[in-house]
Amino acid sequence: MKTLLINGTTKQSNSASGYFARFLYLFLKGEKKMVKVRNKLDVPRIMNVIDEYDALVFVTPLYCDGVPSNVLYLMQALEKRCKETGKTFKVYVLCNSGFIEGRQSEALFKVYKNFCDRISSEWCGGLGIGGGVMLNVTKMVFFFATLVALGLFLYNGVKYGLWVSNDVTLFYLSIVVTALIFNAAAFAYMLSMCGSINHRRQHGIRFTRALVFAWLFALVADAGFVIVSMFRGGFWRGINRKL
Numbered sequence: 001m002k003t004l005l006i007n008g009t010t011k012q013s014n015s016a017s018g019y020f021a022r023f024l025y026l027f028l029k030g031e032k033k034m035v036k037v038r039n040k041l042d043v044p045r046i047m048n049v050i051d052e053y054d055a056l057v058f059v060t061p062l063y064c065d066g067v068p069s070n071v072l073y074l075m076q077a078l079e080k081r082c083k084e085t086g087k088t089f090k091v092y093v094l095c096n097s098g099f100i101e102g103r104q105s106e107a108l109f110k111v112y113k114n115f116c117d118r119i120s121s122e123w124c125g126g127l128g129i130g131g132g133v134m135l136n137v138t139k140m141v142f143f144f145a146t147l148v149a150l151g152l153f154l155y156n157g158v159k160y161g162l163w164v165s166n167d168v169t170l171f172y173l174s175i176v177v178t179a180l181i182f183n184a185a186a187f188a189y190m191l192s193m194c195g196s197i198n199h200r201r202q203h204g205i206r207f208t209r210a211l212v213f214a215w216l217f218a219l220v221a222d223a224g225f226v227i228v229s230m231f232r233g234g235f236w237r238g239i240n241r242k243l
């Protein structure tokens, strides 16, 4: 039983797909390996080892309701290989989308189903997680808060001899609990997916999302986009661009 987790993000680091792939990796049994396919240069390296595996788990972002082009390169190479060798796989997909509704990934799952038909492999199902960016941010906030809390514990301890301050503990717990609530559904669905992968059984298609009110998500996302646009090109970005 050998599972290959394929991280389909185009990002070098701090990707939502990396976050979800690492979670799956923790709970998968048997031999497992995680690889990244950021561009077509990564494809030969993956194709060199892919035949050793019986299950493939694509963990990818959703791009324009579909498969990112970097992952498409791998799928094309795989289609060619499977036709030549007759090798088959069990294929699972975890797709995270920027929008809050996990159902945004529905069209992408159809692409994978067709892909599996094409390579005579078994389409075992997918999990669509909405609000992937937001969940990834909660992960970063968690690590940042841990560092700040440790620093404050240390500072209060050294300066005042108060190693466990109630204020700092409360601050830290409030961040941890909030992050856990946001991620709770995604964690539960990913655990269930790991169960299916571990038993090499059908998972079906399931959708979940960041556990946050949609109106709050929209407000936070809009605020985020305004801030990002201020630092990356400003409010008037593109206004003078010549075609």
Ligand SMILES: Cc1cc2nc3c(=O)[nH]c(=O)nc-3n(C[C@H](O)[C@H](O)[C@H](O)COP(=O)(O)O)c2cc1C
Pocket: 008, 009, 010, 011, 014, 015, 016, 017, 018, 060, 061, 062, 063, 064, 065, 066, 096, 097, 098, 099, 100, 104, 132, 133
């Ligand atoms: C080119 C591009 C297209 C995207 N298209 C969609 C989309 O159609 N629907 C959606 O919900 N999110 C879309 N997103 C957002 C990504 O799915 C989201 O940011 C995801 O969390 C990125 O995952 P990663 O960090 O693993 O790369 C798009 C992002 C990019 C860069």
